[in-house]
Amino acid sequence: MTRTKIAVIGGSGIYDIDGLENAEWVTVDTPWGTPSDQILTGALGGVEMAFLPRHGRGHVHSPTDVPYRANIDALKRLGVTDVISASACGSFREHMAPGDFVIVDQFIDRTFARDKSFFGTGCVAHVSLAEPTCPRLSDACETAGRAAGITIHRGGTYLAMEGPQFSTLAESRMYREHWGADVIGMTNMPEAKLAREAELCYASIAMVTDYDSWHPDHGEVDVAAIIATLTGNAEKGRALVKGLPALLGPERTPCPHGCDRALDFAMLTAPEKRDPQVLARLDAVAGRVL
Numbered sequence: 316m317t318r319t320k321i322a323v324i325g326g327s328g329i330y331d332i333d334g335l336e337n338a339e340w341v342t343v344d345t346p347w348g349t350p351s352d353q354i355l356t357g358a359l360g361g362v363e364m365a366f367l368p369r370h371g372r373g374h375v376h377s378p379t380d381v382p383y384r385a386n387i388d389a390l391k392r393l394g395v396t397d398v399i400s401a402s403a404c405g406s407f408r409e410h411m412a413p414g415d416f417v418i419v420d421q422f423i424d425r426t427f428a429r430d431k432s433f434f435g436t437g438c439v440a441h442v443s444l445a446e447p448t449c450p451r452l453s454d455a456c457e458t459a460g461r462a463a464g465i466t467i468h469r470g471g472t473y474l475a476m477e478g479p480q481f482s483t484l485a486e487s488r489m490y491r492e493h494w495g496a497d498v499i500g501m502t503n504m505p506e507a508k509l510a511r512e513a514e515l516c517y518a519s520i521a522m523v524t525d526y527d528s529w530h531p532d533h534g535e536v537d538v539a540a541i542i543a544t545l546t547g548n549a550e551k552g553r554a555l556v557k558g559l560p561a562l563l564g565p566e567r568t569p570c571p572h573g574c575d576r577a578l579d580f581a582m583l584t585a586p587e588k589r590d591p592q593v594l595a596r597l598d599a600v601a602g603r604v605l
């Protein structure tokens with residue numbers, strides 16, 4: 316058994332969480348640069364918690380420029396075991412309406428201007444991503460969400476676009492009609508990939524703010540409408556988070572889906588060929604297997 320430490324990465328509109336005991340904003344330095352902001356640490360119902368505002372307080376980082384590697388490394392360095400992303404998203408499905416939450420279980424990664432791996436020349440590794448989110452952690456999010464009275468859709472494919480502009484109508488239709496995407500956002504990739512490389516359980520709560528641009532009865536997506544829905548979504552998100560400690564508990568068994576052992580068979584570079592400088596940067600992320 317190891318100690319549970321739950322991190323929430325708060326997306327647009329979520330810049331802090333309340334109710335933490337012994338709350339303290341801490342600065343974490345990483346070999347991958349500075350995280351989006353300080354990290355709020357504390358406890359909730361006897362379970363250790365951490366909160367990181369993805370875009371920084373005051374929303375300073377664009378989706379492209381969020382320091383994804385520093386964020387995941389910093390959470391790992393703090394001893395986090397489970398990461399929950401709370402994100403604003405557009406919906407491609409009529410029944411996934413603004414105000415609803417989707418517990419995402421698949422991704423299509425259309426981003427192209429981000430660092431997507433901790434590994435590379437000097438230490439090559441390939442993790443599996445067939446199931447990119449953790450079912451155990453997703454179960455807890457679903458249960459906590461339903462208990463909070465939120466309309467939850469379990470399962471959905473999140474298309475991660477580069478942004479920062481929203482999609483054209485043609486793109487929106489293509490993602491919805493031909494690619495099978497259910498929701499769209501700009502941040503869950505490469506975050507989910509990096510969480511897997513860092514052997515962290517990762518669940519994604521996509522909080523629907525709009526119907527993107529495909530819906531004939533809804534106008535084009537714009538930030539003002541998104542923010543109006545976001546405020547209500549953020550309140551619901553806080554209620555969901557409060558239910559998680561009781562469901563996950565202060566101690567955890569190994570992940571039944573293997574998220575915390577993702578690197579067991581991933582390293583390809585022969586030990587004698589690994590670059591010591593590269594390995595030094597991997598101390599938190601891959602220390603368990605190096």
Ligand SMILES: CSC[C@H]1O[C@H](OP(=O)(O)O)[C@H](O)[C@@H]1O
Binds near residue numbers: 325326401500
């Ligand atoms: C505010 S609209 C677009 C913006 O909101 C979402 O951010 P996050 O995923 O961090 O909640 C979306 O991905 C875009 O970055």
Ligand SMILES: Nc1ncnc2[nH]cnc12
Binds near residue numbers: 482499500526536
């Ligand atoms: N329609 C949309 N497209 C991309 N990111 C979003 N975030 C919220 N709504 C979005």
